[in-house]
Amino acid sequence: MxxxxxxxxxxxxxxxxxxxxxxxxxxxxxxxxxxxxxxxxxxxxxxxxxxxxxxxxxxxxxxxxxxxxxxxxxxxxxxxxxxxVQFDLLVRPGTEQGAIRTVASHPHALAQVRDWLAANLPGAEVRATSSTAAGAAAVAAGEFDAAISAPVAVEHYPSLERLVGGIADVRxxxxxxxxxxxxxKLPEPTGADRTSVCAVIGDEVGSLAELLAELSLRGINLSRIESRPIKDRFGEYRFFLDFDGHVADARIGDALTALRRRCSTVRFLGSYPKADRSPASVRETASEQAFRLSAQWVEDVRAGRLA
Ligand SMILES: O=C(O)C(=O)C[C@]1(C(=O)O)C=C[C@@H](O)C=C1
Missing domain, CATH: 3.40.190.10 (Periplasmic binding protein-like II)
Structure with missing residues (x-):
């Protein structure tokens, strides 16, 4: 298995x-x-x-x-x-809300319940753990008073109980x-796919705008762009791009070819079906047929079949 x-x-x-x-x-x-x-x-x-x-x-x-x-x-x-994502407050049985001095969880979870903590556990110290369940395990071990956990966690830590459920600053x-x-082998294209890449571009006027233009010119919908520092060179970044489409689609392959020419590094991070299965809208001029016909036209010109 x-x-x-x-x-x-x-x-x-x-x-x-x-x-x-x-x-x-x-x-x-x-x-x-x-x-x-x-x-x-x-x-x-x-x-x-x-x-x-x-x-x-x-x-x-x-x-x-x-x-x-x-x-x-x-x-x-x-x-x-x-x-x-909604959270539970898990404690050892008998712990009252007013007695909670320390509350543990993953930093991402703590950030999602910041307002709730300020309103409901104003005096409690917040402690970061490697995951929400690691927070629950630490409470079970007696290290902290309470954990902000996933609702499924209580099933795994029978020595804990849910003091509050449905916690979320943002519904x-x-x-x-x-x-x-x-x-x-890549997943087959489904018509409702996402492609993720990470690209490093030079620190030159317009380089990011030109990179994004390669997508928009081909009618490709960018769903996320995010930069992370390169770390060993201050002021240089890698850009994480998510866009609709599969690398097997002509317009995506064409855009990736352009990105590869423009960027010092492009790392392909996958083409996979979108969780919400919403189909990509493809404009006529970026359809598979449009790419095939125009590539054929260039072939014909090169082969001297067309003047
Ligand atoms: O700690 C967990 O339970 C995780 O799965 C990690 C994680 C995250 O990294 O964002 C996942 C979902 C929630 O947003 C909070 C924490």
Whole structure:
């Protein structure tokens, strides 16, 4: 049975998302303490794939994931999941809200309940843990008084109880997850796909605008752009781009060819079906047929068949 890594321990949102991503086949889910460790296990071939969080509608991208996807050997996303995010406050039985002095969770989770904490646990110290479930495990071990956890966590930590449920500063918050593997056969195009790349461009006038123009000229819908520092050179950035379409689509292949010419580095991070299955709208001039006919026209001209 294939093994799939996730950000553990048991009871994280990532575990829940990874279960939904691997629902179609038998897989054994293996917890890792951090996203980079989970991705290292994929690179080494110790596990087949890893489920990782990439961005949240309230707190934005998950930097640990973005950075780990661009260092070391390439990995590609093959599936995407969206998970609604609300939290529980877990405590050891008998703990009253007024007695909570420390509250632990993943920094991304803490950021999503900042207002609730200020209003309901104003005196409590906030402690960061490697995941929401790691916070719950630490409360079970007596290290902290309370944890901000995923609703599934209480099933994994029977010595804890839910003091408050449904916590969220923003209703309908959503986190996006990817299932990533070593490069291999790509998922088939479905007509409702997303392509992710990471590009490094020169620090020159207009270079970012020109890069984006390569997408807009081909009618490609950009759904996310995000920059992360290159780290060892101050003021230089890598740009993470997500756009509608599959690398097998003519307009996407054409745009990627242009990006590869323009950028010092382009890392392909995958073409995979969008979680919401919303089809890409493709303008007439960027259709498969339009690309095929125009490429044929150039062939004919080159071969002297047309004047
Ligand atoms: O700690 C967890 O439960 C996670 O799965 C990580 C994570 C994240 O990185 O954003 C996932 C979903 C929530 O947004 C909060 C935390």
């Amino acid at each position: 294939p093994q799939i890594a996730y950000l553990g321990p048991a009871g994280t949102f990532t575990e829940q998302a990874t279960r939904s991503l691997t629902g179609d086949f038998d897989a054994e889910l293996v917890p890792f303490e951090t996203v980079p460790l989970a991705l290292t296990a994929v690179r080494r071939g110790e596990v087949l794939a890893a489920g990782v969080p990439v961005e949240n509608s309230v707190e934005g991208s998950v930097p640990a994931t973005l950075d780990a996807l661009t260092t070391d050997e390439p990995l590609v996303a093959v599936q995407e999941a969206l998970l609604p 309908d918050a959503v986190t996006r997850f990817l299932l990533v593997r070593r490069p291999g």
